[in-house]
Amino acid sequence: MIKLVRFLKPFTWSVAAVLLLLLFQSLTDLYLPTLMSGIVDTGIVKGDTHYIVNVGGKMLFFAAVSALCMITASYLSAKIATGLGRNLRGMVFSRVESYSLNEFDRMGTASLITRTTNDINQIQQLLIIMMRMMISAPMMCIGGIIMAVSKDAVLSLVFVVVLPVIAGTILIIFRKAVPLFKAMQVNLDQLNRVLREGLTGIRVIRAFNRLEHENARFLKANSDLTDTAIRVNIIMAGLMPVMMLVMNLSSIAIVWFGGIRVDKGDMQVGDMMAFLQYAMQIMFSLIMISFMFIMIPRAEASAVRINEVLDLIPEIKDAERVKKAGDKKGFVEFKDVTFSYPGAEEPAISDISFTAGPGEVTAIIGGTGSGKSTLINLIPRFYDIDKGSILIDGVDVREMSQESLRSKIGLVPQKAVFFTGSIAANIRYGREAATDEEVRRAAEIAQATEFITGMKDGFDSVIAQGGTNVSGGQKQRLSIARALVRRPEIYVIDDALSALDFKTDASLRAALRKETACATVLIVAQRVSTVMDADRIIVMDKGKIAGIGRHRELLNTCDVYREIVVSQLSEEEIA
Incomplete structure (x- = not known):
């Protein structure tokens, strides 16, 4: 007292x-x-x-x-x-x-x-x-x-x-x-x-x-x-x-x-x-x-x-001397990264190394509990790693200020979170200064315009607490629009397309590819159809990388990836 x-x-x-x-x-x-x-x-x-x-x-x-x-x-x-x-x-x-x-x-x-x-x-x-x-x-x-x-x-x-x-x-x-x-x-x-x-x-x-x-x-x-x-x-x-x-x-x-x-x-x-x-x-x-x-x-x-x-002193805090990012814009690199959750007997991910650069789509796929979302959560530094380093534009994320690090990232979380207010206000949460035109464009790219305009007040329609008055797929598209309006250097999409039908999924990925042509995109996905066209696919298995490559390459070289593909696609689709 x-x-x-x-x-x-x-x-x-x-x-x-x-x-x-x-x-x-x-x-x-x-x-x-x-x-x-x-x-x-x-x-x-x-x-x-x-x-x-x-x-x-x-x-x-x-x-x-x-x-x-x-x-x-x-x-x-x-x-x-x-x-x-x-x-x-x-x-x-x-x-x-x-x-x-x-x-x-x-x-x-x-x-x-x-x-x-x-x-x-x-x-x-x-x-x-x-x-x-x-x-x-x-x-x-x-x-x-x-x-x-x-x-x-x-x-x-x-x-x-x-x-x-x-x-x-x-x-x-x-x-x-x-x-x-x-x-x-x-x-x-x-x-x-x-x-x-x-x-x-x-x-x-x-x-x-x-x-x-x-x-x-x-x-x-x-x-x-x-x-x-x-x-x-x-x-x-x-x-x-x-x-x-x-x-x-x-x-x-x-x-x-x-x-x-x-x-x-x-x-x-x-x-x-x-x-x-x-x-x-x-x-x-x-x-x-x-x-x-x-x-x-x-x-x-x-x-x-x-x-x-x-x-309680937060475990994650800015370094005494923060460094500014290098000339590269949106370059992500994992170097021998190992991370364990507090109290866990074994690491959630071990010895993870890969790079993702601007203009590339890097997809991460794997079974349940393979460490996909854990890997994604380390990029905005929600947790600090045990070993190795994560570099953004050549600088370790632990040596950057949290504000500057997260300003580079447009996150689409696995579970979409919304706040009480209008649809426009929730999209604008990504960037408060966004104009009405930018908000509408972000919604259009995210394939959300159709259901928004169908609502009584359009973009001024109120979203209930927690987004309970919109469906799972609508939440995901609004969450993507919120990231798009931010216009970040790095897009981190954590299994945010799972509630979409195949047609909307394909349209959204095509629109995203065009809009994010100059940005680094990392997508966690369960569907093979979502990752097939990626420039780089990282296959996770039991917290480790089982394979890295393109779709055709991994079909021939990675048993884990082939098992996932076979479980989801017919022989004709694989061929």
Whole structure:
């Protein structure tokens, strides 16, 4: 929690103002019982109405100053807390954007969402309470004790019994609550994870009649969170009754022993009344502190989780001295590249070496799990390789800035991802400055114009979240249009033609060949018909290259490729 205090630096002057206002408020509140005791002992006992009016006016003035200070401090506290929350959300989001895919897998999407929303809200709520109480509560407690002792030191011995009881109660409850608050956040992560999977996978769930299974999963996650929350609240519920019991017993003791001292003439009635008010101020300040202790365990657990996000250093980051690409434009070279996923026993790909240059189409084909998509994901540096090097225009990708590297690449991912907005806006995601004409041309090359113009609002038609209102083939064509509008030096197409019919596939490849004549094109494909015309075909098998060449050449020299061809084409088509 303390580590997050450094993020309050932009609000230094506001924090100082809050502290000063709370100081004035505490001083005025502490002064009021003394004024009241004067009214009782001097004004009422002696019947001095003028004194009562004068001191009463002072009390009203100081009460108004106290209220004004509290209102202003509350406003500034809320502003500081919400400002910190805004900044923390921005920092968490920026840090998460810099994560490699490995860090995403480690943290989990559901957990990252919870940390960005619920955990930061916990910090905000605690900060509001702390800003309003962290100065006034201790000052009211310490100042109240000092003022009470000044009124009657003997009667103040009541606090020697009361304060340790309250402090011990808070400590015991705090120690029991902290582990449970941490468990609550983990349970909330699990609930978000199950809910997210249930919502995004609703089609599959319904198709396989697994509604009852998913309901059971959700009920279990919900019950775990509920049970933990109930246990925490039961523990916390014990705090307030104990505090109220101690406060009431303290009041009885003060009136009892104070009455005896007044009867003996050792204390005046006004001083006893002031002493009782100071005692109440001390008790209420301790209750305020206990409220902070209620919030601190959960906020502490949240702060730890936020710090985990902020302190996690991304594995993939720019080199201290980045290099600029050479004169070649779009030249890709793999040199003895080996890569393993974290925790894997064997490399996903091993000893991969090949080159792909501008004006060439390099196709990658192979069986499921052969390493095709893994190989493609290494080019934009989504992962860092274990051995070897990947060169773009003669420079190792690890020595280039990530921004300059990815600006050269137009990626068409295996799973098309879209954002809520119009079709034009989603295509323009590839290049924000693209004109309407460029957007339309990209869609035309991607064979998407026909279905776009058939929609109600054409290019202004809204795509639902995740692209749920367009088909798989339409998604793939829009994804290709998004890459085309970017006009990159390197096109990386990861099995993005699989949902197209053969006629559309052939038309699209012909249009792409013409449009990307000066660029480097790497295509991952399952269909032989997609790769037959490529300038270079790389055949992957069990993470290694089984063969490189053109279609006819590989038919004669590569058994793996021939098996794939035979499984897909007839003898007449092969001939």
